[in-house]
Amino acid sequence: MMSDDRVFATYWIETAFPLEQAAATMAGEQSTGTFVRVPGETDALREAHAARVESIEDLGEVAVPSLPGSGLPKTGDTTRRAARVVLSWPLVNFGASLPNLLAAVAGNLSELKAFSGLKLIDLTLPPAFLARYQGPQFGVAGTRRLAGVYDRPIIGTIIKPSVGLSPEATAEQVRVLVEAGVDFIKDDELQADGPHCPFDARISAVMRVINDHADRTGKTVMFAANLTGEIDEMLARHDHVLAEGGTCIMASMNSIGLPAMKVLRAHSQLPIHGHRNGWGMLGRSPAIGMSFIAYQKLWRLAGIDHTHVNGIDNKFCEPNNSVIASARECLTPMFDAPHPGCEIMPVFSSGQSARQAAPTYAALGSVDCMFAAGGGIMAHPGGPAAGVRALMLAWDAAVAGVPVEQAAQDSPELAAALGAFGG
Template identity: 80%
Template sequence: MTDRVVARYWIETAFPLADAAATMAGEQSTGTFVRTPGESDELRERHAARVEEVEEIGAVATPSLPGSGLPRSGESVRRAAYVTLSWPIENFGASLPNLLAAVAGNLSELKAFSGLKLLDLQLPPIFLDSYRGPQFGVAGTRRLAEVWDRPLIGTIIKPSVGMSPEATAEQVKLLLSAGVDFIKDDELQADGPHCPFDQRVPAVMRVIRDHAERTGKKVMYAANLTGEIDEMLARHDLVLREGGTCVMASMNAIGLPAMKVLRAHSQLPIHGHRNGWGMLGRSPAIGMSFIAYQKLWRLAGIDHTHVNGIDNKFCETNESVIASARECLTPMFPAPYKGCEVMPVFSSGQSAKQAPASYAALGSADCIYAAGGGILGHPSGPAAGVRALQQAWEAAMAGVPLADAAKEQRELRDALATFGA
C-alpha cells in the first residue's frame, strides 16, 4: 500500500466490532451519520477509508472513558480490539497537519467508543517530497560532538529557571570541566525576563569556546529557542553566529508547521523536546502512542528526541521507553528512500545503574544519555559523575557486570553506592 496511509488503533466499544470500525473509517473520510446525496459509490470507491483488519482482544468489565453510548440492540458488553484503517494519499496530500486531522481528528470523541488510541502509522515515501526529515540525525550529531564509540553523556542546566545568564554560564563552565558531551537548557527556560535568550546564549557560548580552545573539544549545547516562528529563526541565527552546534524546541508548543519552517532554515541539529506528550500518551484508552507521534516529528525535521529512561522518575514503563527508543533508530521508509532515523535521548532519573539494562534492551550505543542528579549528585563531584557514567557504559558494552567493573573503578563504585546497585 505504497500510495496509502495506514493507521493502527486500539479501540473499546459495545457496538459490533465490524460496525465500529466502519464508523471510524466513514467519520474520517467520506461519511457522516447519514448517507448524503454527494456520497456516490464512485466517490466512496476512490476516497473512502478502508477497514484493513479487525482483531478482537476480548471483553472488558467497565468502560475506560465516560460518555460512551450503547447500540440500539441493548448490548452492553464492551470489547477491545485492534483496528487497522487506510486512506488514499489523495484525500489530504503529503501534509502532516491534514494527515493528523484524518488519523486522529474526531475519532476520540465518537460516542460509540469508550476507548480509542492511535498506536502506529505507516506513511508512503511521497511525504519525503514535502518534508526534509532529520538533517543531522545520529551520524551528524556524533560528528559535531566528536563522540563515536559510546553514548553522548549529557546533562540539563538546573535549576530549570531562576538563574541569570551569568549564573547559567558559570554552571555550564562547571559541567564542561566535568567532561560532559552535551548540555541542554531546560524546557522551562527559553526567553524569560530574568534570563533572556540573547544574553544567555552569548554568555554560555563564551565559556564553551574558551573550553574548546583549551581542550580541543566543543561541547554540544542545545539552546532552547522555543517561541514564535520569527523569534525562533532569529534565535537560531544567534546560536549559529556564536559557534553553537545545536538548538532545542518544544515540539508540542510550536506545532508541526513551525517545526517544518525551522528545519528548512536551520543549519544546526534540532533537539526536539516532547514535553506535553503525556497528555497524548499516558492514558491507555485515548491519545496516541509515542511510536506514532515521533514519526510525525521525524518527518518534520527533528534530529534528537526524548524517550524517558529505564526505571525513570515518571510513570512510563521500561517496555514503553525501549520501544520508543528502538523506533527512533528504525528507518521509516524502505530502501532506496532515506530512513529518517533520529537520536533517542534517555533522561529522567538516569544514573550509572541503568546503563547495562539500557544497552541490553536498546542493542545500540546510539543515544544521548542525560543525567542531572546522576552527575551533579556524585559524592566526589560532577567530574566523577561523568566518569562513572562512561565507566558504566564501557562495562555494559563489554558485557562486564557493573559490580565487577566497580571493583577496579572508584567513580563507578561510589556511584552505585549512592544511586543503588
C-alpha cells in the first residue's frame, strides 16, 4: 500500500456555519479530531492522518433547513448555505477495508449539529482496494456469455406473485416464461427460503424446467435464485444452484452487508445479481444518505455482477436523470488503466414496457443492460411470448433509430404492447 494513496469523497452540505468552518468540522470529526484539541493530537499526527478539505463550491443560500435539529453559530447568523465539498483521507487511516472506509466517509457525519443537510455524492478510491476485493467475476461480458445474448439487452422478468407460490407453481410459471423466449428470470427479493417455498425444492423444480428447455432448444435461461440469508446458508444455497445447473444467484445487498458479499463472491462460481432493496432509505432524500453513484461503487468492489437502477418513467419516485446517471456509472470503469474496470450490468426495471425502450437507449447510448418487465410481458394482450417479442422489437427499433409507432405498423405484437401500455 502506497503511503500517498488517498480516498476522495464528495458531499452536498447545508449549514448556517461559515462553509470553511463546516468543512473543517467534517474533516476533523472523521479523522484525527473532535470538537477540541486533545492530548496526543500532535502536529505530526495531524499531518500524517488528518482528512483534508480539497475543495468547497458555494451553491448559494437556502430558505429553510432541510433537516431538523441543526444548530446555529454563536454569531447568531441564521443564513444557511448549500455547498459541494470534497474531502480526502490517507488510505493508511483505515486500510483497504470497505466496512472501515464506510465508517470514515459516512460514519457520524449525518448527525453533526452544524448541518441541516449532508449527503455523500461520490467516492474515488485508489487501486489498492483491488488487492483485497475481487470485484465482479462475470460483469457484462460473462453474463452475456452465460445467457447466450449478444448485441441487445437481456430481456428479463420476475416471478409474481412475489410470495405464496409453491415450488411447483413457481416452476410452472418459469415454464411459461422460458417458452415465451425470455432471457432472464429472477426470484422476488421477498422469496428466499420460506416454509411454503423452500429454497432447495424451488430451485430443483425450476432448474428441471430450465434444463429441459435447454435440452430441447439449446438456450439456457438465466434464473437469479434469491439465496439471501446467513453466510453459511448462502454458501450452501449457491452450491445447490450450481449442482442443479443454474447460472445466477441473487442476494439482497443491504440485508447481508459488505463483508458477507465479499465472502459470497470469493466462494461463488456464478454471477451475483445484487438487489438493492432498501436503497431508498439511503438515497431518496436529497438532504441525507448517499447517492447511488457512491453506493454502487462499494458493492462493485465487493463482487456483484449486476444491480437494479430503476427505469425510465418508473413506478417509484426516482427521476429519469438519476436512473440514467446510475446506469451509466455501472458501465464506467472505477479505476484508470491498467487496473480492472469493475464494470457491472445495470438492470432497468419497475413498470417497464415496450414504451421505454427508445428513451432508455437514447439516454444510455448502449445495449449493455438488462431490461426487466413484469406486467410488460405477463400482461401483454397476446400473452407472454408476444410480450417478449414486443420488447425485442422495440429495442431493435430504438437501436435502428426507427420510431416505435412506425415499427409497430409491421408488428402486431408491438402494436398491441403500445396500446396496452400507453401510459
